[in-house]
Amino acid sequence: MKTIKSILGILVAALFVNTAIAGTPSAKKATTLAVDTKESKIHWLAKKVTGQHEGTIAISSGSLITSGAKVTGGSFVIDMKSIVCTDITDAEYNKKFIGHITTGDFFEVEKFPTTTFKITKVAGSNITGDLTLHGVTKSITFPAKITVAGGKTTATASIPVDRTEFNVRYGSKKFFESIGDKAIDDVFTLDVTLVAGK
Template sequence: MKNLKAIALALTVVFSTLSVSAQTKKVDVSKSTINWVGKKVTGQHSGTVNIKAGTLIFKGDKLAGGTFTVDMTSLNTTDLSGESQGKLNGHLKSEDFFGTEKFPTATLVFKTVAAKAKNVYAITADLTIKGTKNLVAFDITVKGNTATTTFNVDRTKYDIKYGSGSFFDNLGDKAISDEFELAVALKF
């Protein structure tokens, strides 16, 4: 009889644990932002790129997953204006950089999510840019209906080598950093 009670209790715990189902929350793309910063020897440029679609997955109140599609054709420089802005935007969208005509979107898919501290999660994710997928790691903070993160991406891992001192000699003050920074603020 004790064994039956123990089994019944164990099954109750298992089924109550399983009943915490995943909840998918759609990212509000009109209120979410991605800001980027690219650095070079002589300074830096900054701008934005839009999220096309995204979801975060929760189990109870804990982050459990996420998938995002970024509209690379929306790539925009915000620290310049006029002709200079148009030229840099065009160059960033060209084959030298993101090749947005052939690769209009980039994707990010969470692979692992681990609680790190209250409201902070360590994420590993597959980031696909220009058809090339690499693993990235970053921390994300989730509070209420907002999630924020900042992380660096090594562009050379996605065959974006233009102006890279890692691949070209004698660039002098024309060298561009291999990494660019993304600051992401999601509303859902």
């Protein structure tokens, strides 16, 4: 009788273990995808009291870490020397404007040739990460949209950046109260599109 009970106990235990194993989902493997710098892009927009300017800037490298259809990490590097203004049609004025925003008054691209962003947390559609701009690193959070199609992962986001938090103070009312209509908004926007694949 004891033998029968022992055998039944072993069978029940084996059945329980097999059921538990069958019901355990396999862990999704993390995959690192290289950012396609030709398909990826950034559009920037900066406003002032009397108008605005916009343009593009290149992504020089990056990667996205994915698990299934979710992005769990990653980073990208912006080439600060690639800044282009697309709304100033006069060639001489355009050159003067680019010279102005890439030198000491603004981004000092010779001293700080790159800007980097590294993801530190993903919570739902919100991405948090460390932005290093003009030699200063700050944590920022923004919503992003992730899509997976045709073997590629695309992440898009509109990222507001307060330049004064990165010691870019030219034309800011925070530091020059009497500047009047020459004031430039502290916040500029980076519309980022990252396309990554194996």
